[in-house]
Amino acid sequence: MEGRQWYKEMAVYHIWPRSFCDGNGDGIGDLWGVLQKLDYIKSLHVDAIWFSPLYPSPNADFGYDISDYMDIHPDYGTLEVFQQLLEEAHKRGLRVFMDLVVNHSSDEHPWFQESRKGPESPYYDYYYWRPGHVGLTGRRHPPNNWTSLFEGGAWEYDEQRDEYYLHLFARKQPDLNMDNPKVREEVKRIMRFWLDMGVDGFREDVITFISKAPGLPNAYPKLPAANGLRHYSNRPAAYEYLKEFKRDVLDHYDCFTVGESPMTTPEIALRYVTEGPDQVLDEMIAFSHMEADCFLTDMVQRPFSLVKMKKAFSDWQNKLQGKAWNALYLENHDHARIISRYGSEEHHTESGKMLAAMYLLQRGTPFVYQGQEIGMLNLRLPSVDLYEDVMTKNGARIASRILPKSRVLKLIQQTSRDSARTPMQWTDGENAGFSTAKPWFFVNENYRQINVQAQEADPDSLLNFYRKLLKFRKEQPLVLYGTYREYRPKDKHFYTYERSYEGKKLLVICSFSAEALRWDAPEEIDLNQGTLVFSNYDMNFVIANGFTTRPYELRVYLFA
Ligand code: GLC
Ligand code: CA
Numbered sequence: 001m002e003g004r005q006w007y008k009e010m011a012v013y014h015i016w017p018r019s020f021c022d023g024n025g026d027g028i029g030d031l032w033g034v035l036q037k038l039d040y041i042k043s044l045h046v047d048a049i050w051f052s053p054l055y056p057s058p059n060a061d062f063g064y065d066i067s068d069y070m071d072i073h074p075d076y077g078t079l080e081v082f083q084q085l086l087e088e089a090h091k092r093g094l095r096v097f098m099d100l101v102v103n104h105s106s107d108e109h110p111w112f113q114e115s116r117k118g119p120e121s122p123y124y125d126y127y128y129w130r131p132g133h134v135g136l137t138g139r140r141h142p143p144n145n146w147t148s149l150f151e152g153g154a155w156e157y158d159e160q161r162d163e164y165y166l167h168l169f170a171r172k173q174p175d176l177n178m179d180n181p182k183v184r185e186e187v188k189r190i191m192r193f194w195l196d197m198g199v200d201g202f203r204e205d206v207i208t209f210i211s212k213a214p215g216l217p218n219a220y221p222k223l224p225a226a227n228g229l230r231h232y233s234n235r236p237a238a239y240e241y242l243k244e245f246k247r248d249v250l251d252h253y254d255c256f257t258v259g260e261s262p263m264t265t266p267e268i269a270l271r272y273v274t275e276g277p278d279q280v281l282d283e284m285i286a287f288s289h290m291e292a293d294c295f296l297t298d299m300v301q302r303p304f305s306l307v308k309m310k311k312a313f314s315d316w317q318n319k320l321q322g323k324a325w326n327a328l329y330l331e332n333h334d335h336a337r338i339i340s341r342y343g344s345e346e347h348h349t350e351s352g353k354m355l356a357a358m359y360l361l362q363r364g365t366p367f368v369y370q371g372q373e374i375g376m377l378n379l380r381l382p383s384v385d386l387y388e389d390v391m392t393k394n395g396a397r398i399a400s401r402i403l404p405k406s407r408v409l410k411l412i413q414q415t416s417r418d419s420a421r422t423p424m425q426w427t428d429g430e431n432a433g434f435s436t437a438k439p440w441f442f443v444n445e446n447y448r449q450i451n452v453q454a455q456e457a458d459p460d461s462l463l464n465f466y467r468k469l470l471k472f473r474k475e476q477p478l479v480l481y482g483t484y485r486e487y488r489p490k491d492k493h494f495y496t497y498e499r500s501y502e503g504k505k506l507l508v509i510c511s512f513s514a515e516a517l518r519w520d521a522p523e524e525i526d527l528n529q530g531t532l533v534f535s536n537y538d539m540n541f542v543i544a545n546g547f548t549t550r551p552y553e554l555r556v557y558l559f560a
Pocket of ligand 1: 061064065101169205206260333334
């Protein structure tokens with residue numbers, strides 16, 4: 001098979017460690033807990049685990065603010081436990097990927113603490129320190145007009161230094177200066193440290209932001225959010241730095257890299273992921289398919305548009321076809337739960353199965369986020385103050401300027417990243433089986449109905465459906481390597497696509513509606529010639545080369 005690679009055939013399970021499983025009874029998920037669940041993970045027919053950051057961190061952004069890149073947060077374990085986990089995972093044929101967060105560190109990282117001492121410190125140039133300017137009225141102004149993605153302006157004034165530092169995210173996440181060759185050497189050292197230990201690759205956090213325009217110019221016209229983006233997103237030097245990391249480190253290991261790239265198009269992604277000598281990353285995490293019910297950020301909501309979602313998926317499928325490999329996902333720690341967004345809580349299992357097949361049968365490496373496989377749903381807390389996440393708090397603050405309190409709460413309930421960060425629902429017992437102690441964060445009250453234990457026992461559960469789909473995918477070259485073709489892109493209720501490979505075809509039919517609607521096969525297809533391989537209802541009659549749908553109906557036909 002052309003371009004066959006292990007990373008193209010794998011599926012990845014994504015763990016957000018704080019909420020996965022608490023092994024030592026302090027209410028916080030940890031590596032001891034993951035060790036207990038390795039067989040469960042393996043049973044899903046995935047081939048790898050990606051850990052959201054496990055490193056020491058003051059948790060201003062729950063691990064994405066790192067204070068030591070070469071250790072494990074004591075909440076999660078020790079380096080020894082991590083090594084044990086790595087060994088146990090490898091024994092089971094599971095690869096392990098770490099989150100590499102090098103656009104910024106924590107302000108509590110020793111580098112930043114040192115850099116604060118000023119230009120005489122060898123660490124001063126590890127970050128962006130600038131004096132700003134004082135206006136005629138004596139008021140201090142930041143060096144430029146960029147805004148952060150998490151907390152107001154992108155510059156924080158530091159009393160001790162009498163200077164500003166740049167932070168594209170939270171105040172406690174100062175941006176590292178990647179133009180400094182010493183910083184790039186540090187990144188390489190970090191990469192080697194984990195790869196030498198046996199780690200199999202990295203998910204690279206906001207990696208397309210690592211280069212900032214020389215001179216850090218103002219951005220005009222001034223946008224209400226993410227102002228400055230064009231001066232720090234996808235700059236040519238970001239590509240060059242990734243090439244350097246590849247040449248000096250990654251090429252010397254059999255490892256995998258997936259970059260995260262907010263607001264990126266397939267055209268831009270192809271610069272990094274096109275297979276061949278200029279490739280610098282194996283895959284890129286896209287965002288456009290997650291914007292079918294919002295505008296640029298989850299917090300700016302609009303009604304779900306199936307046409308928009310399909311366009312995003314097809315755009316990436318078509319444009320990467322034959323050139324590069326997709327990363328496929330519907331959930332991660334940065335988004336609300338998918339059934340609560342694109343599916344239907346009322347038709348929980350049916351819509352969950354439909355959504356699973358919809359994305360897992362596309363061309364690319366699927367990522368499944370903890371709890372997604374049992375259809376965990378959004379968390380609806382009674383007050384905005386009860387949410388933990390820094391981005392949620394920021395969103396609520398901004399929304400409060402224009403919306404009444406009740407609307408802000410509804411918005412947060414629908415969009416907060418905290419919905420993906422509630423403790424994993426293992427059982428219907430105390431604390432959902434996540435911990436013997438009071439969990440660090442709210443358990444979703446629906447754990448009595450939605451949990452792993454209940455779904456293990458039910459052959460028709462969403463959990464078992466995920467298992468069957470992931471197994472099928474791995475066994476079928478058609479699903480792994482087949483070409484993608486979408487039917488009726490303008491249809492507002494159905495997503496219909498086909499995969500073809502060496503004369504075989506797979507037809508995937510997804511209804512995104514609770515209504516009974518008629519689905520008719522395209523002229524060139526005779527449904528009676530196909531074998532139904534997946535569906536989310538019993539009794540799947542075909543009448544006149546089509547059928548009338550049940551809520552969120554899914555049918556997958558194989559033509560061999
Ligand atoms: C990425 C992470 C997100 C984090 C942000 C800043 O988008 O996925 O969780 O808050 O980067 O590191
Ligand atoms: Ca613990």
